[in-house]
Amino acid sequence: MADRGTKMIKLRISRYRPERSGEPFDQEFTIPYRDDMVVLDALNYIKDHIDPTLTYRWSCRMGICGSCGANVDGTPKLTCALYLRDLKKRPVLIEPLANFAVLKDLVVDIEPFMEKLEAAKPYIIRKDERPIERGEYRQTPEELELYRQQSLCINCMLCYSACPVYGHDEKFLGPAASALALRYELDSRDQGSEERLAAVATEHGIWQCTFVGECSVVCPKHVDPAGAIQQLKALAATRLMKAMLLPLAPR
Amino acid sequence: MAAAEVDRVTPMFWGLFSAGGFVVAFLLPVFIFMNSLAYGLHVVPWEKVEYGGALRWIRGDPATALLGSTLGWLGGWLPKLFLVLIIGGGLFHGLHRFKYVLYDVGLHRAKKVLDPILYGIAAAGTVAAVVLAFSFP
Numbered sequence: 001m002a003d004r005g006t007k008m009i010k011l012r013i014s015r016y017r018p019e020r021s022g023e024p025f026d027q028e029f030t031i032p033y034r035d036d037m038v039v040l041d042a043l044n045y046i047k048d049h050i051d052p053t054l055t056y057r058w059s060c061r062m063g064i065c066g067s068c069g070a071n072v073d074g075t076p077k078l079t080c081a082l083y084l085r086d087l088k089k090r091p092v093l094i095e096p097l098a099n100f101a102v103l104k105d106l107v108v109d110i111e112p113f114m115e116k117l118e119a120a121k122p123y124i125i126r127k128d129e130r131p132i133e134r135g136e137y138r139q140t141p142e143e144l145e146l147y148r149q150q151s152l153c154i155n156c157m158l159c160y161s162a163c164p165v166y167g168h169d170e171k172f173l174g175p176a177a178s179a180l181a182l183r184y185e186l187d188s189r190d191q192g193s194e195e196r197l198a199a200v201a202t203e204h205g206i207w208q209c210t211f212v213g214e215c216s217v218v219c220p221k222h223v224d225p226a227g228a229i230q231q232l233k234a235l236a237a238t239r240l241m242k243a244m245l246l247p248l249a250p251r
Numbered sequence: 252m253a254a255a256e257v258d259r260v261t262p263m264f265w266g267l268f269s270a271g272g273f274v275v276a277f278l279l280p281v282f283i284f285m286n287s288l289a290y291g292l293h294v295v296p297w298e299k300v301e302y303g304g305a306l307r308w309i310r311g312d313p314a315t316a317l318l319g320s321t322l323g324w325l326g327g328w329l330p331k332l333f334l335v336l337i338i339g340g341g342l343f344h345g346l347h348r349f350k351y352v353l354y355d356v357g358l359h360r361a362k363k364v365l366d367p368i369l370y371g372i373a374a375a376g377t378v379a380a381v382v383l384a385f386s387f388p
Contacts, residue, residue: 210351
């Protein structure tokens with residue numbers, strides 16, 4: 001299958017097949033590669049040509065679906081956006097995202113993450129719901145710009161894999177869900193700030209973040225969840241102080 | 252996830268950390284510069300700086316007050332308040348950061364012990380700064 005002169009690359013992939021054995025193990029594959037191949041291409045090559053049982057998530061191949069995240073050489077990465085030629089170590093080590101339960105091979109359990117997203121109340125909450133005939137809640141480009149950065153999250157969970165605080169405590173709300181909360185906090189159409197902030201300004205919510213900042217380093221969409229959490233902290237702290245110092249003032 | 256209580260204690264200390272961060276980032280470098288390098292670089296004419304003058308200012312001598320005779324009484328309070336802000340703010344900021352460092356190396360389980368100790372040190376240092384500053388001269 002490989003011509004003479006074809007470049008070869010060795011990958012070590014973390015496997016876990018609960019239907020066969022309870023223990024995870026590493027398996028090495030040596031495959032031909034070209035400079036334009038990404039890690040996901042290598043995984044697809046292995047699945048198509050060597051071992052069809054290799055299990056991993058992927059969909060769009062262009063960094064927007066957020067499903068192909070894995071720890072490559074110890075760093076959480078989107079495998080579709082990481083070129084093999086940029087990886088210096090051999091063999092290339094591919095593991096499932098850290099801090100999540102592994103279901104099979106590189107597939108992790110996303111259920112805890114889904115619960116966290118839901119806990120951040122990621123939807124527009126209105127106090128005065130307008131009848132549908134009156135049309136949409138309109139917004140200027142400037143108002144959109146306020147939360148555009150946080151809205152770019154693709155839920156790839158790389159930030160959770162990079163977060164040592166989440167590694168310590170699975171109850172921590174975590175980076176992406178917090179950024180999502182801020183995205184709605186900053187939305188001019190939203191009126192649910194009080195409710196949403198109360199949901200996230202808890203011990204295991206934003207206040208558990210120690211501002212390590214790794215979430216923002218690994219984020220492929222430059223959402224800056226670490227910055228978002230600090231903004232939420234400032235918002236929650238000022239609101240609390242206002243409530244204590246001026247108990248009758250409108251918030 | 253079950254609805255959790257809003258944390259009302261952490262934000263207080265985070266507020267002190269945050270305000271202290273402002274003090275440390277903006278005021279402390281200026282303070283250090285004005286009391287050290289500024290003389291060497293002749294930004295402040297060192298020949299004109301004398302201990303007696305500084306003492307009169309801290310004591311609130313109206314003749315040296317920057318704010319004019321009507322607000323002259325503030326003259327003695329401002330430098331003292333400034334010292335308390337620098338020391339207290341720096342302590343609450345620095346110890347909060349140190350606390351996070353300790354959490355991140357794995358002492359997060361000792362939160363209930365660490366928090367009172369570290370914030371206690373910051374509070375004690377601030378109180379000491381108040382006592383020292385306002386008992387001076």
